[in-house]
Amino acid sequence: MRDLKHLIYFEDLLQTANNELIQKAKKKGGIAVAYTCENVPEPLLNLGKCFSIRLSAPQTGSMDIATFYMTNLLCEPSRALLERAIEGGFNFADCVITPDGCTMLNRCVENMELLGTMGKDNPNFFHEYMEIAFKNSPADVDLCVLQCTNHILNPLKEHYGVDVSDKAIRKAVEKHNKMVRLVRAIGDFRKEAHPRITGYEFHVLCLATYLCPIDEVMDKLEETLEELKTREPDKKEPWRCRVVLVGSEIDDSGLIKLIEEQGAYVCADRFCFGSIPGRTEIVLNDEEDALTQVCRHYIQNCQCPRMMSMDKVYGRKEVVANLAKEYNADGVIYEQVKFCDPWAYERVLGSHMLQEDYSYPVLSVDRPYNIASSAGQMRTRVQAFVESIEIKNIQKGGK
Numbered sequence: 001m002r003d004l005k006h007l008i009y010f011e012d013l014l015q016t017a018n019n020e021l022i023q024k025a026k027k028k029g030g031i032a033v034a035y036t037c038e039n040v041p042e043p044l045l046n047l048g049k050c051f052s053i054r055l056s057a058p059q060t061g062s063m064d065i066a067t068f069y070m071t072n073l074l075c076e077p078s079r080a081l082l083e084r085a086i087e088g089g090f091n092f093a094d095c096v097i098t099p100d101g102c103t104m105l106n107r108c109v110e111n112m113e114l115l116g117t118m119g120k121d122n123p124n125f126f127h128e129y130m131e132i133a134f135k136n137s138p139a140d141v142d143l144c145v146l147q148c149t150n151h152i153l154n155p156l157k158e159h160y161g162v163d164v165s166d167k168a169i170r171k172a173v174e175k176h177n178k179m180v181r182l183v184r185a186i187g188d189f190r191k192e193a194h195p196r197i198t199g200y201e202f203h204v205l206c207l208a209t210y211l212c213p214i215d216e217v218m219d220k221l222e223e224t225l226e227e228l229k230t231r232e233p234d235k236k237e238p239w240r241c242r243v244v245l246v247g248s249e250i251d252d253s254g255l256i257k258l259i260e261e262q263g264a265y266v267c268a269d270r271f272c273f274g275s276i277p278g279r280t281e282i283v284l285n286d287e288e289d290a291l292t293q294v295c296r297h298y299i300q301n302c303q304c305p306r307m308m309s310m311d312k313v314y315g316r317k318e319v320v321a322n323l324a325k326e327y328n329a330d331g332v333i334y335e336q337v338k339f340c341d342p343w344a345y346e347r348v349l350g351s352h353m354l355q356e357d358y359s360y361p362v363l364s365v366d367r368p369y370n371i372a373s374s375a376g377q378m379r380t381r382v383q384a385f386v387e388s389i390e391i392k393n394i395q396k397g398g399k
Helices: 007-013 020-027 064-070 076-086 103-114 138-160 166-191 199-211 214-229 254-261 290-301 310-326 341-356 371-395
Strands: 031-035 050-054 095-099 126-130 241-247 264-271 331-337 362-367
Touching: 007 199, 007 214, 020 031, 020 214, 031 138, 050 199, 050 214, 064 076, 064 103, 076 103, 095 103, 095 138, 103 126, 126 138, 138 290, 166 199, 166 214, 166 264, 166 290, 199 214, 199 254, 199 264, 241 254, 241 310, 241 341, 241 371, 254 264, 254 371, 264 310, 264 331, 264 371, 310 331, 310 341, 331 341, 331 371, 341 362, 362 371
Parallel strands: 031 050, 031 095, 095 126, 241 264, 241 331, 331 362
Antiparallel strands: none
16 A cells, blocks of 8 residues: 555654654643543543643663662553653653552652652642542542542643633533544544555554644644545455454554564554544533533543443453454454553453453463564464464354
């Protein structure tokens, strides 16, 4: 296939945490609201001049200093973020909001605050820590509303004079939904029998909407969608099978590229920093306040293994099975960043249930945060998985 016009541009943006679009937005007077977890309602971070940036640490190398503060038993993403903060990589942030989605990321941000890694020249800078729900119930929605009010809306209003009215929230949701519709429309091309976009290309585009101000990427996403409508897929099918990729955060698109280089097309992305469910439209009505509706959307659609009610525990596996069916996948890859406790349990249960209850071939792996540090091992695992799927298809008289 011909190269996408803006792909290299987006790839370059993802090479550094403080990318050129963040700097551009800051020069326009924007307020950079940094956050660390998908459980934070994103539209609330994009009110008025605010723009949300989910923290990541691309090109991570040594994590020795962060390991000194946090020990090597905590997950690599939390240590990588602390290391990058100590290096000054997040100095663009005007505040940091983190939920207790997991204890490790909380410890990471607490260390950032204790070490004074950000906000030295900004008297309005603040850290906020949110308590978030474990279940899907009206009480949990009320908790989310309270936490968002106390730890997002009130601090933004007090420190930066941000308009946090119902009208402002609805406007932010409208902007969020516009971006979501673009990402989902691009992602829908992955359902085609001969897809005109690779999983790697899609992940680069989707990742940019988390790591860059969405106002600054919207025009190029629109151009890319129009470009894809007339893009012709390769005549010779390069893929040997199709897989759904499920698991903990993937802000390293190199992992998707590695998987696809072994012939496994990543047709759906059910992971942190992915489009499912992170890029789902928020539908509002006029009868109820916007904040409550946004919070309910996040509670009901959350697929994080932190959610422990039985409907969520079993529902997450059903979601993966439905994705595999919808995207015509041949198998599922469950991945987990090393020492990520929530996904360690989820990976074991999910990989077992998808095999036993839904009859999908499953590859279950743990991996380093920076896949380049263990590319050979991962490549071997994926190659063997692809071959096993091919053998099963031959035995069934299929592909």
